[in-house]
Amino acid sequence: MARQTSTETDIKNVMTPLIQALIRSGKIIYLILFAIIGFLIYQLVTVKKDSSSVEYDTNLIQEQIKNVGKLVVTEGHFSQVMTYKDQNKYLGDLISFDKKALVVINADVTVSFDLSKVQYDIDAPNKTLTITSIPKEEIKISPDIKYYNVDQSTFNEFTGDDYNKINKIAKENLAKKIEKSSLKSNAKNRLISELSKILVVTNSMGWKLQYNGEVVNSDKEFTQKIKG
Structure with a gap:
């Protein structure tokens, strides 16, 4: 000027x-x-x-x-203990061959947002930046599974199918724990923190920032729109 x-x-x-x-x-x-x-x-x-x-x-x-187009990662650690049991029955349940084990699971979990995938549109004549799409979080679960007190018989031994089943059950249980935890919320807070840098720039230059068809005027509004 x-x-x-x-x-x-x-x-x-x-x-x-x-x-x-x-x-x-x-x-x-x-x-x-x-x-x-x-x-x-x-x-x-x-x-x-x-x-x-x-x-x-x-x-x-x-x-x-x-x-801001980088990978935002939030990490967490979860543990759980479960007892796995299985039976093979014969002769109308008269004979049963059992197997069981105490399973201890320790898992490292990451929730990440790849901000290089943010989609946007720039309307230069009207000085408006519109964020059209924010990538969803990517959740990665890396369990470390250990078996204790393994009890099995010759006619019902632990197999690869058992280990796959235990792994699947462990991940499903961990996913439920993650939903109830603050890990995803913390990850979104980091996401908002990064995207707010764009809001600061647009405001300082006299531009408007839009998301979901509405103008964003503050960090609080940004938080409500993303978490809402």
Whole structure:
């Protein structure tokens, strides 16, 4: 804005003496022509500055989005103990071969958001940045399973199917624990913290930030829209 004001002042300083000279000489036609030329020069200078400013703002916003386009990861640890039992029955349940084991599961869990997948639209003329899509969280469960007090018979031994079944049950139980924990909520808070950097930039530049069809004016509104 400062350069534009300086340019307007320079034009005024040059034009004013010439206009006064033309008025004194009575050359009205030249005055009109000079006024038209001056107006065109003014328009050319100001439009160029405005276009340059919009282009600069657009590039700055794109760079900020690129800066936050990283993997946000929140980690947690969960433990559980379960008893696994299985029976093979024969002769109308008269004979039963059992197997069982105490299973201890320790799992490292990560909840991540890949912000490079954020989709957005830039409306430069209206100075509006619209976030159209935020990626869903990706949950990774890495269980470490140990078996204790393993009891089995020759006719009902532990097999690969048993271990796969135990692994599946363990992950399902862990998923329920994760839902009840604060891990996903903490991950979303980190997500909002990163995206809020875009809000700071748009506000400082006089742009609007939109999400879900509505203008976002504060971190609190951003939080409500993402968690809602």
